[in-house]
Structures are given as C-alpha cells and as structure tokens.
Amino acid sequence: MNFIQTFIHGEEGIFKSDSLTRMQKLTLRFVIVGLFYYAFAVIEGMIMRIYEIQPIPAIPTKQFFAIMTAHPLVGIFGSTYSIVFGAFLFLVPFLMKKPLWSIKLGNWTLWLIAIGTFVFWTAGFITHYAPLYTLYWPLPADFTQFSVIGGTFFITGIALVMLGTMFFVVNIFKTVSYTPEGWEKQPSGELLKSALGVTAFGNLFRKKKKEQLVTLPIAAITQGTVDVAFNSVIILFTGVLILIYMVAALLGFDLKSSAIDALLYKNWFWWGLDLVADGLVLIFVAGTWYLLATLITGKKLYMENVARIALLVELVVSWTVWSHHLLSDQAQPGILKVVSGEMVTAFELITQGLAFFITLYTLWSARPLKMTNPLKFLLGGLLGFALAVPAGIMNADLGLNRILHNTQWVIGPHVHVAVLVGLTMTLYSAIYFLFPILTNGAKLYSQKLANFHFWAQLIGGVGMGAFMGMAGLQGMLRRSLYVHGEFNTYMVLAGICGAFLLFGFLAFFFNIVMSVGLNGAIGIFAPTKLRTTDLLPETK
C-alpha cells in the first residue's frame, strides 16, 4: 500500500470500523476526544513556554492568563478524564466479565465532557475569563477584571463536565454491583465492600480471610471513583456559588464578596481539588500500574494484599492532605499545617513508594521481558512519579514551603513531571496495550515513530520540569510574567523540552491515524451496526 492508501485505509487496511462493538466505539471515541484535547493542552503549553521567554505581541496579557486558566482544565478534564473514563468504562466490565451497566450513560458522559470542555475553553478564549483553576475568592467574582457573561459560560462549561463525571461515577458503581439480565443474582453488597477496600480492611483482623470478589484493579478504579464523586460535588457546589454572584451581577445587584470567608473557601476548594491531584490520580495510577504489570507479565501481583491496604490508605490520605496547599497561609491553624500539611502528606511517599516497589518487583519476577511499547511507557510512568512525588513532599514542608510556594518548582518538577511523565506515560502504556484489543487487531503503522514518541515524551517531560524547577529555585514565580528576560536561560531550555513534547505527540497522533486510516477514524464516530452489549465481537 502506498502512503495515500495507508492514510485513507490504515496500515495494511486491517482496521475496519464497522467491525467494532458499541463498547469498542464508545471507548475509542473517549480516547479520540481525550487526544484532541491533549493537543489543545500541548499547544497552549507551548504558547505559554514561548510567552515566558518573550511575550508575543499578538497575545495580550489577559489572553495569556486566560490560556493559563484553560490549560490545566482542558488537560485534566478534557483530556485525562476522557481517556481515563473511557478506559475504565471498558476495563471494569472487561475485567468483571459482564456488560457495562449503561452504554447510554457512558455516551452522555463522553459528550457532556467533550461539550463542557469546549464551552469553558471558548468562554475563556473569547472573553479572557482568567481566575485560574484555583479560583481564589473573590477573584472569580471580580467583575472589574472579568466579563460576567464570559464567566457564566465558563462556569456552565465546568458544570457540564461535572455532570458527565457524575454519570461516570454512577455507571462504575452500578457496573460493579448490578446483576445483568438473565444472570444469577450477584452479591451487590459484598462486591461493593471488596471494591471499596472494606473487605481488605476487615481481613487485617480476621483469622480466616474473606475472599475478594473483585480484582485489585477494580478496587483501585472504584476507590478512585469515590474521590471523583466527592470532587464533582465540591466543584459543582463552588460553581453554583460563583454563578449566584454572576447572575446577581447580570441582574444589576452587587453581592458583597466579603460575605464569604476567603480562607474557609480556600480550605473547602483545596479539599476538593486535592481529591484529584492527591487522590484519584494516585489511586487510578497505582491501579493501572498493577493491572499493566500483571497483564504484561502474566504473573500474579506481588504483595497483593498489602497493595489493597495501601490503596485504602491512599483514599483516606486523600481526604486529609489538603492543608499542604495552605502552608503559606498565615491564618491557617498551625495544627492543620503540621498534621494535614506535613505528616499526612508524607504518607503519599509511602503509598506511592509501595506501588512503585510492587510494580517493579512484579515485572522483575517475569524477566526476561520484551521491551514492548506498553512496558517502556509503564517504566516511564513509574519514573515520572518517582521524580515528582519527592519534589512535592519537599514543598509540603513548613520550612521549605516558605521559599518554594508558588515558584516554578511546584509547577515544574512536581506537577508537570507528575502529569506529563508519570500520568501521561502510564496512560500511553494503557493505550498501546489496549490498541489492538479495541481495534480488533489493527497494526501499528511505525514502531520507529512509537520509539520517538517514547523518548520525546520522556526527555521533554523530565527536561521541562527540571529547567522550570531550576528557575523556581532561583526565585521565579509561577503565574507571573518576567518581561526583562530575568530567567531566560532556563525558560529557553524549558521551551526546547516543551517542543520535544509537542513533536512526540505529533508523532504519536500521526502513527495512530496511519494505523487506523482516515476512513477508520471517521467510522469510529458513525453509528455502530453491532447492537450487542458485549465488549468484543469475539465474545458473541
């Protein structure tokens, strides 16, 4: 096949979109939407990298901060949520060998997230609504700086994403616990207990251990979904609060912003936000590591019972760590800073360290292994968190936080290395693993491009985080502009690494398009001919 034929029909013409089940199509749609928004986030990131070197005249400062506001939200909700939710809506029924509770609800989740992300991104792009994702009170309701209408659309977009997220939560819990039509009655309560870690906790005190009814990855997905649910409630409630101020302003009333205690609000909102960064991300990632390690090796997970307990500990930790974001808030009680901010946060070093050790040992026990794409990206993901978690723990120290808070250290070696290397490479590992399963055996167009994707993502992610961190240690703040080239050496180097990330993604995207072909990619969005609720055509 020549290049054009491959571009249209995919590598060797193997991929046939009309052979896909509804579940395969749903999952692939999630992945495509997620990658589409990942492209948004990468391009936005590159614009900001260039802007930090030299402000771009065509982009006013307001627009720059609107990009900075949209960037993490598009990256987390539009991209990561889409890919993760799509993968888990497939994997939970796949691993439990039963149909998804509701494919319809899964489609609602997909489109609410896709449309919601587009709405808030557009609102930010057009009106420059830019309170950043932290929404520190009363900035989101500061209508001397921001458009009320823009803000209303922005918050509405976020609310749509959260609604879709709620539907995901319902779908996961129902799929774990329901009894499919024609099946023998399932023990819903016991299934949920096992999935939520209650059985594992009880087993600590039982002589005769109770059998686990769900596998460890299902437990990780379910427990992470608990944090997804809490986080949605917090963000929705906060959105409603901000909307009240916006609607009042539209009606000509100026509500007093001091009616809301800024510190209490900050505690509330960070409690919710941290359920993402220090909760569901870590739990989902650990669960994905365990799943990939067992699938790659075909071996049982090392120390599975300890891993189950560690997941539960991580869940509890995620509810109690938020105060490390308020170590520089002087009105925050000292006891919260020390206990929640420092001590409880240190548990993340332990839980992530355990997941790291268990995954590595499980892989080691099966050597020699072939260095496949899933394996190399999995190792990249492990490395990412091994670098990023200690960087965060250092920041969550009373002494060090005084000179690190809000610097590029936080956003570089901690956040971006965690997200771009730790989380994203883990997701890529899963995508490369699931690709042949979801496409009924489609062949990857180029292994060389996959190798380039790996190295560009790894070098770009680690390098960008490192140079941002070096600037942070020299005092460079995040969320600020330095227009006199004060930190240009670091920013130029970080920009070059950012370009690696962009080219790595383009290589991956091109590789996938060439693998499934343009017709195949479009066909994924066409209505399916197979009306089965089965996951794969072979299982009919």
Next chain:
Amino acid sequence: MIDSSVVLYGQTLAYTFYCLAILLLMGWFGYKITREGKGGIIKDTLFYSFVSFLIVLGVSLHIVTYHTIPWASIDLNRAEIKSDKVFNITVEKHHFILPHEKMIIKCHEKALFKVTSNDLTYGFGLFRKDNSMVLQMQVVPGHLNDILWQFDKEGVYTIRSTEYSGPAGVDMTEKDAVVVLGEQAALK
C-alpha cells in the same frame, strides 16, 4: 539565622543527587529486565524494610527541617516571640500601600510584617536583587497575614506579590522597599 539561599542550595544538591540516582536505577532496571536471568524471590523483609525506610524518611524530613531551618519554628511560635520592628502594609486594587517611613531593619533584628488585603487574595514576598526569593506568604482578605523574620544579612529587598490576583496584578512590585543594614552600619 541562616540565609534562605543556603537552604535552597542544600535542597538543590539533595534533589539533584536523588534524581540522578533514580534515573540510573530505572535505566539499569530497564536494561536488566530484558536480559536472561532468574526473577528470583525477594525476601519479604526487604519489602518491609523499604516500607519502614519510607516511613522514617517521610517523618524525619519534617523533624530535621524543623530543627535546622530556623524560620520554621519561628513561624509556628511567632505569637509568643517579641518582634523588634513591626511594619503594617495594606494591599488594595493591586497596589501595596507601604508605611510612610522607609522600612529599615538592622541585622539580627526580628521584623514582623503584617499585611492586610482590602479586596482580593494576594501574595507578599521579599526578593533579592538577583530575583531570588527570601520569603513569601499569602495575603488573604479578611484575615491577618503576618510573618516574623530575622534578617542576618544586609541587603536591599524588593516586595513582589507572589500570588496571582488577575491580569491587573502582574506588575505588583515595590522596588528596594526593605533595607537591612549590616552590622557595622547598625552599630552607627
């Protein structure tokens, strides 16, 4: 009191060594895992020793920094510590409103900065001439935001907001606003 630049230097060294070690470990692991050889069984004691090490590391980091980074304990106990100078600063409409008199501190004195915001959430940070940070805190409206600091090194410091408060707050700086006199000058 040791300067914050010394702490940053130590942190840079420690984290760089750690990064190099973990990069080497993962590189070695990636190579070895594709080679022939027995997976072997790791004794559970190694696993539990690793867990114990992580617990000790996680807890001891904060104990060590509490006893070696002087401003950590000063910060937690600042209500009981007498300050030599008090500076009241207000922030409003993206501007710092500084005391009428120049903020001058003698070496080894403890200065208390009390910052209040009349509208948004801001930050308050002191920066050296080379843009490196001496200290910072958040400035939350409706609350007292105070930081007690002992300066042991002469210098002239710029105040800069360390928190985003909208595009209007991009340039919230007060150049050379705080002066710390050296020991000789202080004696005069």
